[in-house]
């Protein structure tokens with residue numbers, strides 16, 4: 263290929279060197295091997311035939327319209343194949359009688375004839391081109407504007423032909439039983455067969471997951487080597503707090519608190535992930551852990567993803583802890599505590615949003631950091647919070663259950679506790695999927711709930727009407743609700759409001775001063791109003807299942823039966839997904855289904871784990887490879903923690919965070 267053209271393709275793909283093309287992997291493959299007999303194929307089959315053109319015909323109708331047909335006699339096969347092109351008379355010169363070609367296309371059967379319309383055709387004698395585009399399993403690449411599939415495929419082919427192979431292999435000497443790296447890259451672009459493609463892909467997936475697992479194994483090892491100097495216990499706050507609680511901790515809460523106490527008895531810092539469905543009572547567990555820090559004369563921090571949530575948690579903590587003589591400081595964009603020096607020596611819990619992480623925020627002797635709804639944060643923020651202390655203990659909490667495979671893949675460096683079940687005395691939540699036409703009935707039902715003194719949420723996907731006019735917007739939706747329930751009964755809440763305004767609305771809602779809170783998904787996490795029994799979500803198909811589960815968790819917090827109504831924007835929109843919500847109230851089942859239906863990227867992304875996205879591995883399909891890679895990585899790191907005898911692997915591990923496993927060659 264001409265150098266200029268090659269350069270144009272590379273620059274369109276944003277690549278500097280041709281070898282980077284090796285990492286531009288096919289999106290899928292097409293079987294264009296000449297292994298089917300035209301006589302046996304059916305309408306719609308993909309067919310590739312090699313043979314000689316035995317007859318041609320050019321027919322014209324009127325001035326511009328014409329068709330050109332060429333009949334191909336496949337070699338060693340029965341039956342003819344008719345190739346047809348419309349309005350391309352010049353093509354005639356390409357395919358004279360007697361020319362040997364390979365044609366590929368989708369079969370149409372007309373009057374007993376096997377026909378290919380506008381097929382892809384390559385000369386057959388000129389072996390090279392034919393070997394690239396047809397007569398083989400052909401790679402189909404993801405394209406960018408201005409680059410044709412064939413040109414790109416040809417450039418990859420040429421690059422691979424000139425390529426000497428990788429100088430190193432990070433898997434050498436690790437005992438992994440996989441195919442050679444260079445061979446795998448060649449096969450993944452131009453496979454000899456489906457079997458070799460499978461072996462090649464396996465090699466690449468294994469490598470990617472193995473490097474990732476080595477990163478995690480190293481991280482974990484390092485965190486185990488840290489020695490945390492724990493101060494002497496000087497108080498008995500936990501006991502006093504438990505004695506004053508209006509409820510008994512559930513068995514699950516007691517168990518997880520014991521797991522935390524065991525962590526806190528060790529020399530290394532705690533590194534624990536607490537998974538518990540919405541309403542399972544994670545806050546109480548966090549309080550237990552925080553009080554343990556305070557008992558040693560250290561401070562604790564509680565990081566929340568939104569201002570509303572930080573304020574709410576500060577409220578809860580003040581109610582529980584101030585009677586014990588604990589100060590609760592709130593750090594948000596608008597609220598900064600007074601001079602910390604004044605309260606030196608007073609046990610303190612710092613609650614806040616990202617404002618907690620800012621430079622200059624002094625959290626005293628930080629002994630424990632809690633991150634609530636951790637999927638809203640990245641690993642950088644985790645690091646920033648930990649940096650406020652000297653190897654403080656860490657408790658991250660999530661209400662979005664993480665499917666087992668993902669947990670294994672991304673949280674291999676954390677210990678995991680599961681808070682199963684919800685505290686007794688909770689009402690059930692019934693979930694129903696409804697169409698917009700059925701809304702009047704929903705509003706009727708809502709009137710009944712309001713009349714019984716209960717409250718309701720109505721969630722909208724957007725604040726204002728956008729170009730996507732079929733989305734219900736909060737602004738107009740709230741007006742509609744006011745028309746139905748009265749202006750006094752409805753107030754709105756969304757992320758663009760000032761925090762004081764938001765807090766005022768939430769406080770009024772909590773106090774029951776109005777019945778309907780129309781909001782965006784800012785209320786998705788954590789908001790706790792036990793008297794709210796109805797959650798209506800407009801354009802529910804626009805939300806991920808995990809988000810819907812969170813929203814549903816906003817009701818059912820009191821003893822009364824609650825209801826969650828998921829309204830489809832249009833009949834049938836995402837009904838299958840939404841019906842998962844009708845079937846189960848179990849957050850783990852919801853997460854597994856979401857994972858299955860949408861893939862891991864949408865459930866959690868890899869961003870929250872601080873790791874780059876996977877390039878080849880697909881955790882839905884590659885769970886077994888993952889387990890094998892993890893096991894192998896642990897063996898390698900245990901035997902050689904510094905990876906001294908694996909320089910290439912070490913380089914990759916160090917680079918991982920910059921660019922992704924495969925790209926970092």
Ligand code: ADP
Nearest residue numbers: 509510511512539540541542543544545546685
């Ligand atoms: P989440 O796990 O979603 O963060 P919260 O910690 O906000 O749940 O708890 C939800 C509600 O349950 C709160 O009102 C909390 O006070 C209450 N709660 C927590 N533990 C118990 C318990 N053991 N018994 C009864 N209610 C509890």
Ligand code: MG
Nearest residue numbers: 544545634788
């Ligand atoms: Mg919570």
